[in-house]
Amino acid sequence: MKRLLTATALATGVAFAGAAFTAGSAQAVDLTIVSWGGAYTASQQKAYHDPYMAANPGVTIINDDNAAEGLAKVRAQVESNNVTWDIVDMVAADAITACDEGLIMEIDPDTWLEPAPDGTPASEDFFAGTLTPGGTNCFIPQIVYSTTFGYRTDVFEGDQPSSIADVFDLEKFPGKRSLERRPINNLEWALLADGVAPADVYGMLSTDEGVARALAKLDTIKDQVVWWTKGAQPPQLLADGEVVMASAYNGRLFSAIAEKNQPIAMMWDRQIFDLDGWVVPVGVKDLEEVKKYLRFATDTQRLADQAKFISYGPARYSSAPLVGNHADLGIDMKPHMPTDPNNAATIFDFDYVWWADHRAELDEVFNTWLAK
Amino acid sequence: MTTVDDGVLRTADGVPLKRSLRRATARRRTRTFMLVVPILAFLMVTFVMPVADMLFRSVDNQIVSSVLPRTTIAIQSWDPLSEALPKEFVFEALVLDIQESFKDKTLGRAGRRLNFEKTGMTSLFRKTGRRAKLITEPSYRDQLIAVDKRWGELDTWKLIHRESDAVTESYFLSAVDLTFDESGDVSWKVEERRIYLFLFYRTLWMSALITVFCLLLGYPVAYLLATLPTRHSNLLLILVLLPFWTSLLVRTTAWIALLQSEGVLNDLMVFIGVVSEDGRLQLIHNKIGTFVAMTHILLPFMILPLYSVMKTIPPSYMRAARSLGAPPFLGFLKVYMPNTVPGIGAGCILVFILSIGYYITPALVGGQTGTFISNFIALHISETLNWGLAAALGVILLAVVLFLYFLYDRIVGVANMKLG
Structure with missing residues (x-):
């Protein structure tokens, strides 16, 4: 027993000395990267962090899963001049707000980011407009995700839901639905289901009558709606049979369908694209290291790699052909991507700028409507 | 000597x-x-x-004056009731301010600040910021109006005039569903946008009811704990404390599994035939969900102070009451209960105050009818970044709590309270 103890102590000592030696040999750098946790952070770990740390032995990447409070915490850190986060994963709408407030750095894509393998500069290789959402320039997109619908395949006999109008059709498809508890997306879908042409939706929502019309359409299903607030809820509600259809992030639905084999199917009609990407808080401690990481993590191959682990579409044109099979399940990921032509036939064109203006007002209107 | x-x-x-x-x-x-x-x-x-800093934000209004310093000074000479646009030099000041703050990346702050008061200001400032560098000579007024016709509207200038002061009352007005109308007077918001007073009201009455539930459920348990022999009461006490040591999220999620319409309770009721398969009850994602989960979560805060007070009441009091001829119930009512008032007061105030500030449980099980004002404070802190409004809502909540505490002090007396 005593010998065992001595051996353990010795081994620990050697390990410490070894660690100290490697840390001393290369310059030790800690990067705190903030993301959403769960399967999403895992996909970033495997596609970006692990290969980066393997190639740069001195760098340690620390994952922080607080992206849900990203906007508020970045503001608190910048205002108190105590920036401890290096890179933050944000959705485009939040990045617009943060950029407007001067909380995150402006980015020059062609000097910060790797060109495509064929030499196309980064500014042209990312999907058009995704580097400058809402006219801001602080955002490096990684993935395109979509908010779309999933439905139980074992509830309806005959016809299955296939269009946005079916979500609002309680006669043909009775049962509870789940929608996100906020006006964004729901008001658009309500007008689309009410027969408004996609191009007219925001023009109509800019008027009181348009908002009233959208809410009247939502009124027709209001007592059948379970409202969700966290992305993990709708797949769970579907899996439990609590609701028969639900709006959800497509990656969460994919995970429930393909990885957990739940009787759920996707309904892609009028799916709404959104972007998720990296931003850098103003006043970050080691900008050169941050840029080095971002250059690596957003190149064509890395973005394509992430799609092996989660069904979100890489934001570069040059990454799309490189998307392969799921790392564990071996299934082809292309048909599960929101950007696949079969799924993207009727995408709805989301307007960030319009929402930046109207969010404050419509939050109040929507919540008052909910409370009634 | x-x-x-x-x-x-x-x-x-x-x-x-x-x-x-x-x-x-x-x-x-x-x-x-x-x-x-x-x-x-x-x-x-x-x-x-930190709390003082947060509270100060409810009136702090230095964004506009720091981003648009020249305009702030120039516009003081303008009378907002004059029904005429400001003079040319105010427009010139604004153009210079916008050019400079656009370069410094601070312009968006002012736009977003003003957008809390008037829809569309974010994009107006962003659009003007991009084009303002082309405006280099008079007439500044005509060129600004050419960029966007809203610069020719009195409302826009009234808003800038009003929000150029270093302190503002607009967050507090907004927090009680008031706003400034066109003539600059305080008035109610349009009915579709009145939400906060209603939420304060709902938070208060639901919290009061949760406190009552806790008292009704907790009182007998505490009595049992205090009167049983120690051997048994210790085991019971552990049962009371056990959920207390379990993660809040786990307990809340457990209630979802129990109460949802495909959940354990509904399954059981369908099985024994109380409700039909199609008539499953909606017990969660509404007020019932909030009542049940919150009562359960806050119950220990009621039981523990009650228990500690009851433990100190000598059993001889009740025996004396009996020997003087009081029937058991009357004795309990006249002798035992008055002695537990400090515990009741402590438990009720603990549960009530914890309840009105509760956030995560109503968010998860409250649906649209069972959420509290704290959920909106969280929304404005983390999503809309309207910290001023969040701070104003927080100040009002704090004031309500202090007022109720004061009332309690007048009626029951804080000195009577016994926390343990």
Whole structure:
């Protein structure tokens, strides 16, 4: 027993000395990267962090899963001049707000980011407009995700839901639905289901009558709606049979369908694209290291790699052909991507700028409507 | 050795006893104070200062004046009731301010600040920021209006005029569903946008009801705990405390699994035939969900103070009541209950105050009818970044709590409260 103890102590000592030696040999750098946790952070770990740390032995990447409070915490850190986060994963709408407030750095894509393998500069290789959402320039997109619908395949006999109008059709498809508890997306879908042409939706929502019309359409299903607030809820509600259809992030639905084999199917009609990407808080401690990481993590191959682990579409044109099979399940990921032509036939064109203006007002209107 | 005999008591070294005593107590007092200095400093830095800073944000309004300094000064000469646009030099000041703040990346802040008051300001400022560098000579007014016709509207200028002061009341007005109308007077918001007063009201009455539920459920348990022999009561006490030590999220999620329409309780009721398969009850994602989960979560805060008070009531009181001829119930009502009032007061105030500030449980199980004002404070802190409004809502909530505490003090007396 005593010998065992001595051996353990010795081994620990050697390990410490070894660690100290490697840390001393290369310059030790800690990067705190903030993301959403769960399967999403895992996909970033495997596609970006692990290969980066393997190639740069001195760098340690620390994952922080607080992206849900990203906007508020970045503001608190910048205002108190105590920036401890290096890179933050944000959705485009939040990045617009943060950029407007001067909380995150402006980015020059062609000097910060790797060109495509064929030499196309980064500014042209990312999907058009995704580097400058809402006219801001602080955002490096990684993935395109979509908010779309999933439905139980074992509830309806005959016809299955296939269009946005079916979500609002309680006669043909009775049962509870789940929608996100906020006006964004729901008001658009309500007008689309009410027969408004996609191009007219925001023009109509800019008027009181348009908002009233959208809410009247939502009124027709209001007592059948379970409202969700966290992305993990709708797949769970579907899996439990609590609701028969639900709006959800497509990656969460994919995970429930393909990885957990739940009787759920996707309904892609009028799916709404959104972007998720990296931003850098103003006043970050080691900008050169941050840029080095971002250059690596957003190149064509890395973005394509992430799609092996989660069904979100890489934001570069040059990454799309490189998307392969799921790392564990071996299934082809292309048909599960929101950007696949079969799924993207009727995408709805989301307007960030319009929402930046109207969010404050419509939050109040929507919540008052909910409370009634 | 001469002794002065002037009737004053002195210590051996001739110092008057009174002074010596005072000195000794002062020294002791300083020593005690020095002992609590660390915790006081800690509380100052980690609690009082951040809270004070947050509360100050409810009136702080330096964004517009810091982003648009020239305009702030120039517009003071303009009378918002004059029904005429400001003079050319105000427009010039604005153009210069916008050019500069666009370069410094601070312009968006002003746009977003004003957008809380008037829809569309974010994009107006962003659009003007991009084009303002082309405006280099008079007439500034015509060129600004050419960029966007809203620069020719009185409302826009009234808004800038109003929000260029260093403090603002608009967050507080907004927090109680008021706003400024076109003539600059305070008035109700349109009916579709009135939400906060209703939410305060709902938060208060639901919290009050949760407190009542906790009292009704907790009182008998505490009584049982206090009167059983220690051997049994210890086991019961552990049962009370066990959920207390379990993660809040786990308990809340457990209630979802129990109460949802495909959940355990509904399955059971369908099985024994109380409700039909199609008539499953909606017990969660509404007020019922909030009531049940919150009552369960806050129950220990009621039971523990009650228990600690009941434990101190000698059993001989009840025996005395019986021997003087009171039937058991009357004795309980007249003798035992009045003695538990300090515990009831402590438990109720603990549960009530915890309840009105509760956030995560209503968010998860409250659906649209069972959410509290705290959920909206969280929304404005983390999503809309309207910290001013969040702070104003917080200040009002704090004021309501202090007022109720004051009422409680007048009616029951805080000195009567016993926390354990």
